Amino acid sequence: MNGSTARDDSHDHGRSRMMAGPRACLALIIAVLAAGGLAAAALAQEGWFGGRGRVEDAEAEGNSAYDGRFVFVRLRYAASSGGLGFRRGRLAPWAHDYPRADVHFMKILEATTFIAPRIDGSNILALDDPALFAFPVAYMSEPGFWRPSDTEVDGLRAYLTKGGFVIFDDFDGPDLDNLKEQMRRVLPDGRFVELDGSHPIFHSFFDIDAPLEFIPPYGQGQPVFYGMFEDNDPAKRLIAVANFNNDIGEYWEFSDTGLVPIDLSNEAYKLGVNYVVYAMTH
Amino acid sequence: MFESIFQLLFEYRPVVFEQGEFRFDTLPESYATAALGAVVVAVTVATYRRAGTRARRRDRLILATLRLAVLAIVLLCLFRPVLVVKAAVPQQNFLGVLLDDSRSMQIADVRGEPRAAFVQREFGSAERALMKALSDRFVVRAFRFSSTATRLGSAKELTFEGSQTRLGAALESARQELAGLPVAGLVLVSDGADTSEASLTSSLLALKADGLPVFTIGIGRETLPRDIQIDRVTTPRKVLKATSLLVDLVITHTGYAGETITLDVEDGGRIVGSREVKLPADGSPAAVQVRAMAGEAGPRVFRFRVSRQPGELVTENNVREALIGVDDRREKILYFEGEPRFELKFIRRAVADDRNLQLVTLQRTADNKYLRLDVDNPDELVGGFPKTREELFAYRGLILGSIEAGAFTGDQLRMITEFADRRGGGLLMLGGPRTFGEGGYTGTPVADALPVVLERSTGSGQARALARLRVMPTRAGQAHAVTQIAGSESASLERWTELPQVTSVNAVAAVKPGGVVLLNGLDERKRSRPVLAFQRYGRGKTIAFSIQDSWLWQMHASMPVDDPTHENFWRQLLRWLVDAVPGTVEAHTTVDRVEPGEPVAITAEIVDPTFVELNDAQAVAHVTHPDGGSSDVPLEWTGARNGEYRGTFVATGQGSYEVQVEASRAGKPVGATVAHVRAAPGDAEYFDARLDAARLRRIADETGGRFYTPETVGGLPEDLKYAGRGVTTTEQRDLWHMPIVLALLLALTCAEWGYRRATGMA
Numbered sequence A: 001m002n003g004s005t006a007r008d009d010s011h012d013h014g015r016s017r018m019m020a021g022p023r024a025c026l027a028l029i030i031a032v033l034a035a036g037g038l039a040a041a042a043l044a045q046e047g048w049f050g051g052r053g054r055v056e057d058a059e060a061e062g063n064s065a066y067d068g069r070f071v072f073v074r075l076r077y078a079a080s081s082g083g084l085g086f087r088r089g090r091l092a093p094w095a096h097d098y099p100r101a102d103v104h105f106m107k108i109l110e111a112t113t114f115i116a117p118r119i120d121g122s123n124i125l126a127l128d129d130p131a132l133f134a135f136p137v138a139y140m141s142e143p144g145f146w147r148p149s150d151t152e153v154d155g156l157r158a159y160l161t162k163g164g165f166v167i168f169d170d171f172d173g174p175d176l177d178n179l180k181e182q183m184r185r186v187l188p189d190g191r192f193v194e195l196d197g198s199h200p201i202f203h204s205f206f207d208i209d210a211p212l213e214f215i216p217p218y219g220q221g222q223p224v225f226y227g228m229f230e231d232n233d234p235a236k237r238l239i240a241v242a243n244f245n246n247d248i249g250e251y252w253e254f255s256d257t258g259l260v261p262i263d264l265s266n267e268a269y270k271l272g273v274n275y276v277v278y279a280m281t282h
Numbered sequence B: 001m002f003e004s005i006f007q008l009l010f011e012y013r014p015v016v017f018e019q020g021e022f023r024f025d026t027l028p029e030s031y032a033t034a035a036l037g038a039v040v041v042a043v044t045v046a047t048y049r050r051a052g053t054r055a056r057r058r059d060r061l062i063l064a065t066l067r068l069a070v071l072a073i074v075l076l077c078l079f080r081p082v083l084v085v086k087a088a089v090p091q092q093n094f095l096g097v098l099l100d101d102s103r104s105m106q107i108a109d110v111r112g113e114p115r116a117a118f119v120q121r122e123f124g125s126a127e128r129a130l131m132k133a134l135s136d137r138f139v140v141r142a143f144r145f146s147s148t149a150t151r152l153g154s155a156k157e158l159t160f161e162g163s164q165t166r167l168g169a170a171l172e173s174a175r176q177e178l179a180g181l182p183v184a185g186l187v188l189v190s191d192g193a194d195t196s197e198a199s200l201t202s203s204l205l206a207l208k209a210d211g212l213p214v215f216t217i218g219i220g221r222e223t224l225p226r227d228i229q230i231d232r233v234t235t236p237r238k239v240l241k242a243t244s245l246l247v248d249l250v251i252t253h254t255g256y257a258g259e260t261i262t263l264d265v266e267d268g269g270r271i272v273g274s275r276e277v278k279l280p281a282d283g284s285p286a287a288v289q290v291r292a293m294a295g296e297a298g299p300r301v302f303r304f305r306v307s308r309q310p311g312e313l314v315t316e317n318n319v320r321e322a323l324i325g326v327d328d329r330r331e332k333i334l335y336f337e338g339e340p341r342f343e344l345k346f347i348r349r350a351v352a353d354d355r356n357l358q359l360v361t362l363q364r365t366a367d368n369k370y371l372r373l374d375v376d377n378p379d380e381l382v383g384g385f386p387k388t389r390e391e392l393f394a395y396r397g398l399i400l401g402s403i404e405a406g407a408f409t410g411d412q413l414r415m416i417t418e419f420a421d422r423r424g425g426g427l428l429m430l431g432g433p434r435t436f437g438e439g440g441y442t443g444t445p446v447a448d449a450l451p452v453v454l455e456r457s458t459g460s461g462q463a464r465a466l467a468r469l470r471v472m473p474t475r476a477g478q479a480h481a482v483t484q485i486a487g488s489e490s491a492s493l494e495r496w497t498e499l500p501q502v503t504s505v506n507a508v509a510a511v512k513p514g515g516v517v518l519l520n521g522l523d524e525r526k527r528s529r530p531v532l533a534f535q536r537y538g539r540g541k542t543i544a545f546s547i548q549d550s551w552l553w554q555m556h557a558s559m560p561v562d563d564p565t566h567e568n569f570w571r572q573l574l575r576w577l578v579d580a581v582p583g584t585v586e587a588h589t590t591v592d593r594v595e596p597g598e599p600v601a602i603t604a605e606i607v608d609p610t611f612v613e614l615n616d617a618q619a620v621a622h623v624t625h626p627d628g629g630s631s632d633v634p635l636e637w638t639g640a641r642n643g644e645y646r647g648t649f650v651a652t653g654q655g656s657y658e659v660q661v662e663a664s665r666a667g668k669p670v671g672a673t674v675a676h677v678r679a680a681p682g683d684a685e686y687f688d689a690r691l692d693a694a695r696l697r698r699i700a701d702e703t704g705g706r707f708y709t710p711e712t713v714g715g716l717p718e719d720l721k722y723a724g725r726g727v728t729t730t731e732q733r734d735l736w737h738m739p740i741v742l743a744l745l746l747a748l749t750c751a752e753w754g755y756r757r758a759t760g761m762a
Helices: A022-046 A054-062 A102-111 A129-133 A150-164 A175-187 A246-252 A263-281 B001-008 B015-020 B026-052 B057-078 B117-125 B127-135 B167-175 B201-210 B340-349 B410-421 B447-448 B489-498 B565-577 B694-705 B711-722 B739-759
Strands: A005-009 A074-078 A122-128 A137-142 A165-171 A192-194 A224-229 A238-244 B023-024 B079-090 B094-099 B137-146 B149-151 B182-189 B214-218 B227-234 B239-241 B242-255 B260-267 B270-279 B284-293 B297-306 B319-327 B331-337 B356-365 B371-374 B397-400 B426-430 B467-473 B503-506 B516-522 B529-539 B540-545 B585-589 B599-606 B618-624 B630-637 B644-650 B655-665 B670-680 B730-734
Touching: A102 A246, A102 A263, A102 B489, A122 A129, A122 B319, A129 A150, A137 A263, A150 A175, A165 A175, A165 A246, A165 A263, A175 A192, A175 A238, A192 B227, A246 A263, A263 B356, A263 B371, B001 B015, B001 B371, B001 B503, B015 B079, B026 B057, B057 B739, B079 B711, B094 B117, B094 B127, B094 B149, B094 B167, B117 B127, B117 B182, B127 B137, B127 B711, B137 B167, B137 B284, B137 B599, B149 B167, B167 B182, B167 B201, B167 B694, B182 B694, B201 B239, B201 B694, B214 B711, B227 B297, B227 B618, B239 B242, B242 B260, B242 B270, B242 B297, B242 B319, B260 B284, B260 B565, B270 B331, B284 B297, B297 B670, B331 B340, B331 B565, B340 B356, B340 B565, B356 B630, B356 B711, B397 B410, B410 B447, B410 B540, B467 B489, B467 B529, B585 B655, B599 B618, B599 B655, B599 B670, B618 B644
Parallel strands: A074 A122, A074 A137, A137 A165, A165 A238, B094 B137, B094 B182, B182 B214, B239 B319, B331 B356, B331 B397, B397 B426, B426 B540, B585 B670
Antiparallel strands: A005 B371, A192 A224, A224 A238, B023 B079, B079 B730, B137 B149, B227 B242, B242 B284, B260 B270, B260 B297, B270 B284, B297 B319, B356 B371, B467 B503, B467 B516, B516 B529, B529 B540, B585 B599, B599 B644, B618 B630, B618 B655, B630 B644, B655 B670
């Protein structure tokens, strides 16, 4: 922001805690329901926690090449061990909620904003993959299990320094220590700071005045939003946001199933939309 | 040489023949002598006829002709041919002698001595031959001249410090000074290096009307054997602080072909730019560009300098100075982006640290939903894109991102066009799925303003025809400041070849006749299309940049983390976008430097916030003098052009003057601006400081005088005497005793004798 003034305007200025204008919410809900129809069938076939085969299929199909459009990028990494799905021998932690969370979120993004993303899938990229640099927003699930190699560390450092933005999601407890430790390898001077509802990232599209009142899917505890700023200067842009004690990807994944309340799914989508719009404008 | 031979053969100077009237001063005895001559001719003819039996016909004919020619010349002389000329009466006529007192007379190019030495030697003492000859015949009135002509008591008073040479003004001053007096003519002693931009024609017309001949004496060499000169420097009058200037220069030289010199740019004694230049062949100007950083705010004198080269006679012309007003203000640019996309993020980031650019961003994120960034107050753009001209014209630049034409009303589309045309702002359209023809702009007023021809959209604004392009500068782009992305022109060209591919979804194929393409994109089939083009449009400029993801030049894996290419490109592009964009009050002086004591003309252009010219504004210029004093100069509407006001003040002392122009209307302020001018002795005397013989010849030829060099000036007194001006008397000059007559007689006689010897008839 550099000390400048930013304003988010919707010409129907309805505001509430975690609520945006009614029109936007309406669009959101409609989109959720629309997305639900497609994803429900997939869920019925593949179960609650997904399956290893889906990830393998996605990687076999390959990522879509950059064509100017926004593509959801899920970061793949070599995990130490564990992870909810991984422990059960079914899914690597980086793939948690894949692919339905990715697809659902892109459909919501398309429905609520003027962003025209790819909605038929996402890209799975490693941090040391040169292709990653064509997609300046990336999502990492379960960073508590993240053990990057030196080349991945270098890749992420270059990515963030050049202008990339990373969303860390789905972690709690000691996972935070691991994230901080790994990020110290990436940016030795980088520090995570807690964000409150006044930060522009919570107002880039929806006005999320009280993000700390977000209810996480598994009751991990009080959610905290950590941010890392460019040059550690809060006046500069955020280069990463971390949803500690939280898992918005979980809401995205099951938003079409009826297993999670729509209101909570909406809040998770709002955070995601705000993150992307912020990353595209800051 | 020619005149010496002429005078040797014809006894008199050419002027006598030019001015004189040919007559025969026949005596009564001449007729008797003529009759005798006729008899001789008859005898001669008869004699040669009788000789017909002994000689060939051709021999007789030649010999008779030679003999008759001799007789004809003798007969002609017997009739006493004369020239009647008007000669000036001694001491009855005035003679104006104008001596060049300018600095260029100090140049020592005449056998190692300065040009001034001739003036002091020949005109400094009444005992010198030339001065004595002139003084004997005329009442001499001496003048010194540089910028003006003033009376001179003695040539010893000359200082040769004049910073200008104005030949026309000097001649006019002398003409008026001597008006009403019997004047034989004017003598102009100079190197002819006129530094004024005024034409000589009007001065010469007055002299011709008075019939006053000017005799010019040219001093110096017509070519300097070894010299380097910075001929021309083209700089903007105003720039934003921290702008990287790309300045065009022309360097001429003699004697240094093939050598490499260093051109430095100084700002306040600090070198802010430098480059090496390899000089072309003698006489061929070298057009070069040099970069310089305008790092300090305020009126800055930039010096462009080539150091003294071995054997160089004149070094003062190795330096050019330019006054550039460096503004440290924030230029507001409105960037309207129709969809969230990374291009916006990276453009904002590229110019985030540029304190002189304020990129006010209106980001449409969804239908009827906007994000405003870098606005000055909560009300700015609260209603979306400006709906009035006053609101829009408050910005100096306008960027249209991926926003379709349908997002604007018809009046807003016209406003956008007028933003460039009438307001003089910079309009930039970026590539994207919702711009150019794909955004439905074809047929709109905005399409008229753009430098490229828009294709009619094939349907949906989202129609995609993705082209992957490698961008390369055109010839114009290689020399343009905005596309310089490395330290030199060649390095910049190479850098462009290394940049990663970018994409475009806009079918922009043709450029309008007035458009200039700076960057072309080559697709994978090597087909070229313009990707950066601009044109002047009304008072402003319009730019089309059809790439949708130049952010890849920052983000791509092949780009080093600290590579500044993307930032530099966008800073340069946005600074160029607002370069020379006028405000509501604009002021300038006719020149950026005057001589101390000269008047300075201030011109102001005043418009209202909608950029309609005002003829009823009250305008005043607050002039701050170098000594800290100030004065107010009222500016009056000229009546010649709408919104144009003028006023004048005199720059009495040497130094920099700040001219702050304020305008109001009906008691309400309209705007204010600042201009600068400096008063300093000019260095123009040392530019083109060779002897300009052509100019001096022209003055002499058009007024009926003659041109001399120090070697031929001896004939000046005689020529002046027979100039036919002033109080004259008639003189008769016999022609029969001219050496050429005798020479002819001898030649003809010898020819006859020689012919006879050759043919055996001696």
